Amino acid sequence: MTETTSESAFPNAQRLLWAGFMAILAAGVGFSLRGGVLGLWAVEFGFTMTELGAITGGGLTGFGIVIILSSLIADKVGYGRLMMLAFILHAVSALITLAAPAAFEAGGKAGAYNCLFWGMFIFAVANGLAEAVVNPLTATLFPKNKTHYLNILHAGWPAGLVIGGLASAFMAAQKNEAGDVIQQAVDWKIQMSLFLIPVIIYGGMLFGQKFPQSEAASAGTTLGEMIGTVFAPLMLFLLVIHAMVGYVELGTDSWIAKITGSIMESGAKGMALFVYTSTLMFALRFVAGPIVHRISPLGLLFVSSILGFIGLTLLSSAQGAVICVVAATVYACGKTFLWPTMLAVASERFPKGGAVAIGMLGGVGMLSAGLLGGPAIGFKQDYYASQELEAKDAQTFKRYQADNESRFMNFKTVGLDGAKVGVLSDNGKELARVNTLLEEEGKTDENQTMLTNWWKSASTHAEADKPLVESAGLYGGRMALKLTSYVPLVMAACYLALIIGFKATGGYKAVHLDEQPELPNEPEALGTGES
Template identity: 40%
Template sequence: MDLQISRGKLMLASFLTLVASGVGFATRTAAGGDWETEFGIGGGGFGAILGAGFLGFGIMIFFGGILVEKFGYKKLLTLAFVMHLASAAMLFLASPLFVMWQEADPGTASTKVFNLLFWSAFLFSICQGLYEAVINPLISQIYPESKTHHLNILHAGWPAGMILGGLFAAGFIGPESWFVQIPWQWALSSFVLFVLAYGILALPEKFPETVGETAKGGFATVFSCFASIPFLVLIVLHAMIGYMELGVDSWMTKLMENVLPNAVLILVYTSALMFVLRFFAGPIVHKINPIGLLLVSSVVACLGLLWLGMPTDSVAMIFAAATFYSFGKAFLWPTMLGVAGERYPQSGAIAMGALGAAGMLTVGQIGGPRIGAQQGYHMSESLEQNAPETFERYKAPEPVSSWGYDYIPLAPAKLGAVNKVKELKDGGFGNLDSIKDADLLSPEEKEVMLAHAATDIPAVQAAYLSGGRSALTLTAALPFAMAIGFLGLLIYYISQGGYKPVVLDSEGKKEEPAADEETPVAT
C-alpha cells in the first residue's frame, strides 16, 4: 500500500465518521422540546437518552480497541456502517409506534417510546465507539511524525458535525426554526448522508496492519500500558474530560432555551470555535508540551463554566463566556489521545480505547444524567421558593430521587409547552399554541395554564434558567480537579527529565530519546 497516497483518503474518511457523529449528536440535543410535547419525555428521560448516546460508545471504544487489534481496522468500520443505518431506521418507528401504543395502553406508551429512543441512541453510540476504536490508532499510525497535531485535526470533525447538525436543527427543528419545521425524525437522521459518504470513500480502500497484528512480543504487548501509573492517572483525568465537555455539550442547547432566540446557536458557535482551534494544536504543542496544554486548558475551562453559570440577561455576555469556555475545552480530548499515542505506542488502539471508554462511560452514566438531575432539582427549588403557587400548578404528581437529589420535578409536558412560548419585547407573550395544542395535556390543565399564563410563564422560564446555570456552575468542579491532576503529571515528567514521546524501533521495542535529542519518527 502506498501510504503517502492512501493516508489522505483514510484521513478524510475518518474525519467524516466524526462529522456523522457530531451531526447526530447536535440534532438529538435539539429534540428535547419535541419529545416533551409529543411523547411526554421529561428532563430526566431526555438526559437518560442523551446518556445512552454515550454509554455504548464507552463500552465499545474499549472492547472495540481489542477487536481492532485482533481483526484489523476495516472489518470494524464496516460493522459500524451497517449499524449506524439501523439506528436511523429506529427513529422513524417512534411516532407510528407511539400512536399504536397510545391506542392499546395509554399508560405505558411514553415508557415504550422512551425505550425505543433510548436503544436507538445506544446503537448510535455503539457505532461511535467502533469509529473511535478504529480511527484514533489509524491516524496515529499513518502520521507517526505528528500524532497530536493530526489527531486534533481529525477531531475537528466532531465540532464540524455539530456545526452542520446545529444549523440544520436551527433551520428545521421546532417552532422557532428559521425556514420550516420538519418532522424531528428527518432532522435526527440527517447524519446518514455522512455515513454513506465515508462508506463510499473508505470501504473500498486498503488499511494498514494494526500494532497488535504486527507486535513482535505477542498480542499481550498491547496491554502493557495498564502497568503504568501515569497512564492510570490519564484514564481518571479523561473520565473527567468526558463528563465536563460532552456532558455540558449535551445540555447546552436545552439549558439556554429561554435565553437565546434559537438556543442551538450556542452549540453551533462553540463548535465553530473548536473546529478552528483544533487546527492550531500542532504549533501550540511545539511551544509547550501536551501536558502543559492540558493544564492550561483545564484552568480556562473551569473559569469559562463559572462565567456561563453567572446570572445575566445579555446575549453578548453569554457568547463571551461561551468563547472563553471553548478555548478551554477545544484541545482536551484529542490532545489526551495524542499523549496516549506518543507515550504508549506499543499499546496501539488499546491505550486510546481505554481513555475514550473512560470519557464516554462517565458522561453516559454520570455526566448527562447528573447534570439533568442538578438542573431539575435547582429548577424546582427556585420555582417553589419564588413562586410557590406556580409550583403547585406545574409540579409532577410524584417525587423523584436521582444522583443524591430528592425533589418533586415539574411536569414534562407542561414545562415543554411553556418553554416554547416567547416573551415579546413590549411585554406579554407571543403565540400560546404550544400550550393549546399540547396533546399530552388535558383540557382542564390547558385551561388552568392559559388562565395563569401572565404570572406562571415568566416564573417557570426563570426557574428553568436558574436550574441550568446552577448545573453549569457545579460542573466547574471537574476542570478544577483536572487542573490539579495535570499539574501533578507535569511535575512528574519534569522529575523524569521532561515529557518525551516514546518511539518503537524496527523490532517493535520501546525506544525513548534523551531529553535533548530530536524525536525520531516511528518505523
C-alpha cells in the same frame, strides 16, 4: 487542507485520515441534531430534563462500552470489518429512533422513551466501533506527529456539530415578535435522518481501502502486553482524568445550547452560539501541532482546563447576550484540545498499548459522559429548578411538577414536566393546533387529552406562572454550569502534577517503538474480505 502524505509511510494515509474525519463528523451531526430536538421530544412525549438526560446519556454510554470492547479485538478482527459493522448499525439506529411516534401511540411515554433510548444507544455503538478504529489508525499513520493529526481527525466532531446546529436552526419553528408561530418546525424525524449523509460518504471513502495494523501489532506486541499497559500507574491516572474530560466536554455539550438559550431568552440564539463555538473548535484543532511544539501536550492540557473552568464559571452568571458569547468563547477555547490531546498523550507514552490504550481512554471518557455527565447535568437542572419554583410559589410548582421522581445515583427529586412547560411557553397555541388536527382527522390521543384537560385549569394562572417557571428553569441551568465548572479545575491540578512529575525526570517525551512503521504483509480491505 494540511498535507499529510509526506509524513506517513502509507500511500493512502490522506484518504484514510479524511474518511475517519467523516466518520467522526457523522457522530457530531447526530449529536448536534439530537440536541436541537430535545425540546421537541419534551413537548411531544412529556419528558423531564432527567429523562432527556438519560436518553442523551444512552447515546454516550454505548459509545464508551463499544470503544473499549472493540479496541480489544480491533487488530484481530480487522479495521475494515469493524467499519462495515459501524456503517450498518448507523442505519439501524435511524430506523429505531424514527419509530418513536408510533411507539408513543401504542405504548405511551414509555414506548417513545424506549425507542429513543435504544436508537441513541445503537447510534452510539456505531460511533464507538468507528472511533475504536480511526484513533489508533491515525496514530499509526502519523507516528511522529500524533497530537497534531489526532486533533485534525477530531476536528470532524465540531464540524459535525456545526452542520447539525445549522440544520436545526434552519428547520426550527419561526416565531414573530408576539411569540406566534409563523412557520412550523420541520418534522424532527427529517432532522434526525440527516446524519446518514456523512455516514454514506465515509462508507464510500473506505470501501476497498487497505488498512494498516496498529504500531503495537506491527511490532509483534501481544494482546496481553497491550492490556498490561492499561494498569501502569500513569495510564490509570490518565483514565481518571479523561473520565473528567468526558463529563465536562460531552456532558455539558448535551445541554449547553438549551441553557445558553435560556440565558439569552432565545432558543435560536442558544443554538447559534453553539454553532459559533463549534466553528471555533473546528478551526483551532488544525493548529494544535504548532501550539504543542511550544508548550508540550501537557502544557496545552493544563491551559485548556483553566480556560474551561473560567468559561463555565462566567457562563453560570452571565447576564445578557454579549457576556454569554464572551464566556462561551473562553469555554470553547478551553475544551477544544482536551479530548484528542489526551488520546495523543496515551499513545505517545504507551505505544505498546496500541488500539487498546487509546480505546480504553476514549471508552472511559464516553462512559463518564453517558453515565455521569449528561444525566447529572440534567438532574441538577431538575433539582435546582424545582427547588427554586417550590420556594417561590408552591402552587405553581404543583401545577408543573412531573408525575414521577427524577433519580441520579442515590439522589432524587421531582422535576418539572417538559410537556406542561412547553404548553405554558407558547400559551397553549401548539396544543390547540394539534387538537384541531386530531379533530379534523377524527382521532383521539389519550396523552393529548390529559394535557388538554390539565391546561384548561392551569391556563387561568398562566400569566403569573410563566415568569416563575422560566426563572426557575434558568436558575437550574445556571447552577448546573456552576457546579460543573469545578471539574476542569480539578483536571488542571492533575495536569500540573504531571508536568511537575515529568520535569523532575527529564521532561515529557514521546516513546517510539520503531523509527519507521512497517507496512503489514497482508493489509485488509473494506469490502474485500481480506484480513
